[in-house]
Amino acid sequence: xxxxxxxxxxxxxxxxxxxxxxxxxxxxxxxxxxxxxxxxxxxxxxxxxxxxxxxxxxxxxxxxxxxxxxxxxxxxxxxxxxxxxxxxxxxxxxxxxxxxxxxxxxxxxxxxxxxxxxxxxxxxxxxxxxxxxxxxxxxxxxxxxxxxxxxxxxxxxxxxxxxxxxxxxxxxxxxxxxxxxxxxxxxxxxxxxxxxxxxxxxxxxxxxxxxxxxxxxxxxxxxxxxxxxxxxxxxxxxxxxxxxxxxxxxxxxxxxxxxxxxxxxxxxxxxxxxxxxxxxxxxxxxxxxxxxxxxxxxxxxxxxxxxxxxxxxxxxxxxxxxxxxxxxxxxxxxxxxxxxxxxxxxxxxxxxxxxxxxxxxxxxxxxxxxxxxxxxxxxxxxxxxxxxxxxxxx
Amino acid sequence: xxxxxxxxxxxxxxxxxxxxxxxxxxxxxxxxxxxxxxxxxxxxxxxxxxxxxxxxxxxxxxxxxxxxxxxxxxxxxxxxxxxxxxxxxxxxxxxxxxxxxxxxxxxxxxxxxxxxxxxxxxxxxxxxxxxxxxxxxxxxxxxxxxxxxxxxxxxxxxxxxxxxxxxxxxxxxxxxxxxxxxxxxxxxxxxxxxxxxxxxxxxxxxxxxxxxxxxxxxxxxxxxxxxxxxxxxxxxxxxxxxxxxxxxxxxxxxxxxxxxxxxxxxxxxxxxxxxxxxxxxxxxxxxxxxxxxxxxxxxxxxxxxxxxxxxxxxxxxxxxxxxxxxxxxxxxxxxxxxxxxxxxxxxxxxxxxxxxxxxxxxxxxxxxxxxxxxxxxxxxxxxxxxxxxxxxxx
Numbered sequence: 001x002x003x004x005x006x007x008x009x010x011x012x013x014x015x016x017x018x019x020x021x022x023x024x025x026x027x028x029x030x031x032x033x034x035x036x037x038x039x040x041x042x043x044x045x046x047x048x049x050x051x052x053x054x055x056x057x058x059x060x061x062x063x064x065x066x067x068x069x070x071x072x073x074x075x076x077x078x079x080x081x082x083x084x085x086x087x088x089x090x091x092x093x094x095x096x097x098x099x100x101x102x103x104x105x106x107x108x109x110x111x112x113x114x115x116x117x118x119x120x121x122x123x124x125x126x127x128x129x130x131x132x133x134x135x136x137x138x139x140x141x142x143x144x145x146x147x148x149x150x151x152x153x154x155x156x157x158x159x160x161x162x163x164x165x166x167x168x169x170x171x172x173x174x175x176x177x178x179x180x181x182x183x184x185x186x187x188x189x190x191x192x193x194x195x196x197x198x199x200x201x202x203x204x205x206x207x208x209x210x211x212x213x214x215x216x217x218x219x220x221x222x223x224x225x226x227x228x229x230x231x232x233x234x235x236x237x238x239x240x241x242x243x244x245x246x247x248x249x250x251x252x253x254x255x256x257x258x259x260x261x262x263x264x265x266x267x268x269x270x271x272x273x274x275x276x277x278x279x280x281x282x283x284x285x286x287x288x289x290x291x292x293x294x295x296x297x298x299x300x301x302x303x304x305x306x307x308x309x310x311x312x313x314x315x316x317x318x319x320x321x322x323x324x325x326x327x328x329x330x331x332x333x334x335x336x337x338x339x340x341x342x343x344x345x346x347x348x349x350x351x352x353x354x355x356x357x358x359x360x361x362x363x364x365x366x367x368x369x370x371x372x373x374x375x376x377x378x379x380x381x382x383x384x385x386x387x388x389x390x391x392x393x394x
Numbered sequence: 395x396x397x398x399x400x401x402x403x404x405x406x407x408x409x410x411x412x413x414x415x416x417x418x419x420x421x422x423x424x425x426x427x428x429x430x431x432x433x434x435x436x437x438x439x440x441x442x443x444x445x446x447x448x449x450x451x452x453x454x455x456x457x458x459x460x461x462x463x464x465x466x467x468x469x470x471x472x473x474x475x476x477x478x479x480x481x482x483x484x485x486x487x488x489x490x491x492x493x494x495x496x497x498x499x500x501x502x503x504x505x506x507x508x509x510x511x512x513x514x515x516x517x518x519x520x521x522x523x524x525x526x527x528x529x530x531x532x533x534x535x536x537x538x539x540x541x542x543x544x545x546x547x548x549x550x551x552x553x554x555x556x557x558x559x560x561x562x563x564x565x566x567x568x569x570x571x572x573x574x575x576x577x578x579x580x581x582x583x584x585x586x587x588x589x590x591x592x593x594x595x596x597x598x599x600x601x602x603x604x605x606x607x608x609x610x611x612x613x614x615x616x617x618x619x620x621x622x623x624x625x626x627x628x629x630x631x632x633x634x635x636x637x638x639x640x641x642x643x644x645x646x647x648x649x650x651x652x653x654x655x656x657x658x659x660x661x662x663x664x665x666x667x668x669x670x671x672x673x674x675x676x677x678x679x680x681x682x683x684x685x686x687x688x689x690x691x692x693x694x695x696x697x698x699x700x701x702x703x704x705x706x707x708x709x710x711x712x713x714x715x716x717x718x719x720x721x722x723x724x725x726x727x728x729x730x731x732x733x734x735x736x737x738x739x740x741x742x743x744x745x746x747x748x749x750x751x752x753x754x755x756x757x758x759x760x761x762x763x764x765x766x767x768x769x770x771x772x773x774x775x776x777x778x779x780x781x782x783x784x785x786x787x788x
Contacts, residue, residue, distance in 0.1 A: 001654050002503050008657050039449035046669075047441050053431035055639045094488055094641070098663045109396050110504030110526050126661045132504050132526060160400075245449045245667050247488070261395050263402050267520045269492045269663065273639050273670065 008126050009251040012337055012356035014367040020344035027380045028350040030340075032088075032121075032173060032324065034370035038279075039290055042243065046281035049275035057269040060262040062092025062250070066277045068110050069284040070250050072317065077205070077215055078222050085227050089253050091261045094269045094276065096203045096236030096249035101127050102264050103199050104165075106257060108133045112164040115196075117149070117155065119327075119357035121173045124201065124317035139360040140177055146329060147318035149174035152183055152297045159187075161194045171208060171218050174327045174357050176320020178208065183218045188224050188231070196230065203236040203249070206291050209299045210321040216295070228254050239324065240291050241283040248272055248280050298324055299375060301369040308381040309367070314388060326367040328355065334363040347387035349380055402520050406731055406750035415737035421774045422744040424734075426515075426567060426718065427638040428764035432673075433684055436637065439676035443669035452665040454656040456486025456644070460671045463678040464644050469600070471609055472616050474688065479621050483647050485655045486671065488663045490597045490630030490643035495521050496560075496658050497593050497626045499653060502527045506558040509590075511549065513542070513721075513751035513758075513779060515567045518595065530669045533754040534571055541712035542569035542721060546577055553581075555588045563595035565602060565612050568721045568751050568760040570714020572602065580627070582618050590624065597643070598631040600685050603693045604715040610689070612716050622648050633718065635677040641675050642666055643655050693720055695763040702775040703761070708782060720761040721748065728757040741781035743774055 013030050020026045028035075037043075061067065061135055071086035072213065083291035091098035100123065108114060116125050118137040125135050138158045140148040142259040151295065159166050166187070170179040179187075191198050200221045225231045236249035253261055305326050306319050318344030333339040336353040343349045343365075354364025406627025407596050409423050412494070414420045422429075431437075439536065455461065465480035473526040487493035504526030510519050512531040517528050532552045553560050573581075580764040585592050594615045602612040619625045630643035647655055659665065677684065700713050709725060711722035727733040734747040765771055 001651055003502050004503070005500055005654050007653075008661070009652070009661060010657060011478065031451060033451055038449035043444045043447075047444055050441055053437075055432035055437070055637065057425060057427055057638050074708045094492075094663050097661065098488075101662050101696065105524055106395050106399055109398070123661050126657075130499055130661060132656070243449065244451050245665075245669075247663055247665070247667055257395055259404070260399050260402075263404060264522075266405060267402070267491065267517050267524060268495050269488050269641055271641070273638075273641055273667075275639075276667065350495070393407070 004129055004132070006248050008129065009122065011122065014260055015337065016340040016344055016350065019341040020350055021344065023348060026348045026350045027376055027383065028354045028379060029367045029369070030350045032052060032368055034236070034372070036240050036242050036243055036372050038072045038246070041286060041344045042241070042279045042283045046275045048281040049278040054274040054278070056274070058274045058277070059064060060265040060271055061258065062090065062272065063090050063274065063277045063281070066092055066281045070346070073284050073287065074252065077217055078220065081256065085255065088255045088258055089227065091253060091258060092272055093102045093249045093251060093265070095247040096234055096238060096273050097123055098247070098253045099234045099249045100124065100199065100201060100271065102261055103234065103251060104128050104131050104386070105264050106261055107165050107197050113162050114165045114167065115158050115163050117150070117169070117388065119175055119354065119361040120169050122268050122356060124167050124169060125351055128167070137358060139358065140175060143318070145318045146316035148177045150179070150183060152186060156186070156190045156371065158387070159190060159194055163194060163196045165197045165199055166191060167201070168200045171204035171322025173204065173323055174325050174352070174354065174361070176323045176325055176327060178210070178218050178322040181224065184219055185224045188221065188229065191230065198231045200231065202233050203239055204323045205239040207295060207298055208322045209302065209322055222252060228256070230254070232257070237273055237280050237283060240294070241287065242290065242294065243280070243283065246279065248276050282308065293390045300372045301371055302326070304374045305367065305369045305377045305381070308378065312381065312385055312388065324368055324370045326369055328367070329364050336363055336365055340365060343384070343387060347383040349383040349387065398523055399527070400766070402523065403516065405516065407603055407746045410734040410738055410744065410747060411732065412631070413735040414744055415584050417739065417742060420738055420742045420744045421770055421777065423761045423763070423774060424746045425648050426762055427632070428636055428766070430636050430766050432640070435680060436635070436673045436677045440669045440673040443672040448668040448672065451621065452460050452668045452671070454659040455652065455664055456484065456666065457668065457671045457675070458614055460675045463675045466469065467678050467681065468616070468646065472614065475616065476498065477727045482649045483621065485645045485652060486666055487645060487659070488642045488666050489641040490595070490628050490632060491517055492663065493628045493643045493645040494518065494593065494595060496655055496662065497628065497645060498522050498525050499658050500558050500655055501559050501591050508561065509557050510560045510561045511563070513548060513569055513748065513755040514563050516750055518561050518563060527558070530723055531752060533752065534569060536574050537712070539712045540710035542571045544571065544573070544577060545581060550584045551579070553584060553588055553590050553713050557590045559591045559593055560585060561593045561595070562689055565598035565716025567598065567717055568719045568746070568748065568755070570688050570717045570719055572604070572612050578613055579618050582615065582623065582645060585624065592625045594625065594627045598717045600634040601689060601692055601718055602716045603696065603729065616646060617670040622650070624648070625652070631677060634688070635681065635683065636688065637674070637677065640673065642668050642670050671715070685769040692764055693767060695765055697721070698768045699761065699763045699771045699775070702772065706775065706779055718762055718764045721758055722761070722767070725749055730757055730759055734759060737778070737781060738745060743777040743781065
């Protein structure tokens with residue numbers, strides 16, 4: 001096989017999950033998904049489609065009905081932009097990750113330089129590597145209170161005319177860091193000068209708790225960029241609509257790229273299943289029944305977990321403004337992969353090791369707080385405390 | 395965008411389909427799918443899974459239950475191979491095309507030489523190009539009776555130690571050409587000497603009408619190769635189980651590659667939906683209720699269509715032993731893209747132009763004969779006749 005494929009890291013999260021095999025009572029906070037089933041009315045739309053026999057190939061770019069629904073949704077989040085150009089900029093992908101891979105295939109070829117802001121979801125680094133790119137990372141830095149912050153000048157210095165693509169995920173998995181509007185504007189202005197494409201992974205846009213925006217959502221590059229800027233934004237139904245397992249997402253593209261991405265979809269997955277797209281269409285049409293309550297609940301999860309964690313001796317973390325993760329430093333456990341494996345084996349607590357997201361996050365642990373039952377979060381903190389105090393049997 | 399992405403051809407089949415927009419009575423034989431809905435018991439398995447709330451992320455390589463079912467299915471088709479090694483060689487993909495793309499990502503990097511036997515499904519040429527490979531094609535040749543045949547010596551001469559990967563689709567879309575067991579053995583022996591990987595697209599394996607094999611299936615590279623040969627075989631639920639729109643397939647891999655392909659799945663689609671995998675598991679478990687009757691019906695379709703076409707003046711075609719296409723030369727219509735567009739506009743007959751599958755197939759047309767209603771095939775031939783005779787309104 002190709003050396004680059006061999007060198008790609010296996011997910012360290014899966015390594016931890018494997019370490020917990022055979023232990024039944026594990027509290028699993030390691031994966032980035034809620035433990036809540038997709039709402040029934042969304043599942044019912046897929047079932048109705050299956051019953052109606054919609055089991056055939058469909059448009060590469062997605063059902064027109066779904067693309068229109070996404071265009072309307074996009075307009076509702078970015079009302080200051082012209083209303084009539086979104087449809088032609090939407091490509092439906094087989095999951096957010098698939099959209100991001102399509103973006104790398106569209107833009108990146110062997111030898112290109114790609115800059116990624118880290119810590120980040122490991123897929124963002126792996127995808128351009130699969131396309132043969134040289135990836136450079138620009139790490140966020142840690143403030144005294146445990147918040148991860150962007151050194152904007154360092155990022156701008158790292159992006160030069162030799163940089164083909166800049167990949168940024170904000171609100172960020174795992175750190176919860178978000179980009180401000182002025183930072184987005186500065187990055188866009190800089191990339192316009194260097195001719196660098198921006199690939200913005202904004203799948204956590206709606207999971208934002210700062211309360212400082214009119215629509216409740218995190219700042220988006222779509223608010224500052226025009227349709228013809230070198231910008232691709234990746235979205236997903238997974239997080240905001242409780243649809244992780246459905247594998248559906250979308251890209252917002254400059255209109256000049258949409259046709260090319262449609263061709264690439266043909267060569268990657270051809271299309272997403274119609275019955276999955278019907279469910280997603282209903283999810284958008286009735287999104288008000290899902291996302292606001294979900295965000296409110298996630299905020300309650302965050303507000304339950306974070307103070308409890310902050311009170312644990314040796315734990316450092318700042319309150320995240322976005323996403324669905326508490327990302328904390330655990331003093332004395334720089335080998336966080338080992339700590340995560342021991343936590344699952346010895347205390348039945350399933351967390352993701354920070355090192356899965358970049359070397360700068362060694363010593364950190366990621367806790368997905370998307371839990372239906374707030375009590376599970378409290379139980380988890382008790383297990384962490386007990387383990388730290390040498391009472392792993394707790 | 396990357397020049398190679400820009401240069402990828404848009405599907406000429408879609409160009410023809412677009413030419414037919416607005417005409418309602420088109421008989422559509424252009425896409426490679428049956429007009430039969432997926433059997434109800436398969437759809438019911440997906441519905442039961444959705445009702446049970448299986449809406450979460452799943453294993454990269456596929457549900458163990460499904461991989462076991464595929465392993466058992468593979469063993470039933472290749473009983474002479476050891477029974478206990480299939481499971482570790484199976485990776486579930488989001489469609490056959492996605493499996494083929496994963497194979498290119500696993501094996502091919504920029505500058506590699508890839509040989510493809512053509513005419514072929516255009517995706518087979520595009521995928522290694524997306525990975526930056528230089529693709530050389532080895533065209534089949536046409537016998538006097540209109541059959542497409544392999545010049546084995548020409549193929550072996552084209553594959554040298556500089557050839558990283560050989561891609562073969564047999565039974566072939568669009569020509570119906572199939573590989574014989576001795577040809578497969580000769581190709582494998584040669585590739586063992588040159589160190590070339592073989593990527594065999596065998597999705598039409600079960601749609602085989604020659605009646606010369608014990609299990610009814612077409613010859614497979616899995617019958618002649620060992621588990622550690624440089625061979626990847628791509629399969630799909632689309633054709634043999636009437637599940638085109640579900641986007642599910644699988645790869646059979648050397649065991650040493652399975653782990654790497656699992657990583658690539660994480661970075662491409664992460665996993666296939668559980669409810670889709672449940673449907674596929676039931677499709678395999680109760681495959682005897684689907685595939686044999688389907689193959690029998692497709693044979694009836696072929697035996698209806700081919701003689702009717704052969705009787706049309708100017709048409710040349712041989713009876714295909716495999717697949718679900720009648721691929722015929724139409725005298726005087728070397729610009730088959732134009733002919734296909736005119737046929738749809740003027741006669742309401744939707745066929746795929748041969749040039750979509752390689753320049754050597756200019757002047758040919760592909761007719762997918764997977765039609766529930768045999769009368770539609772007869773109607774289609776009448777429309778072709780009428781159009782050729784200048785009675786397009788027929």
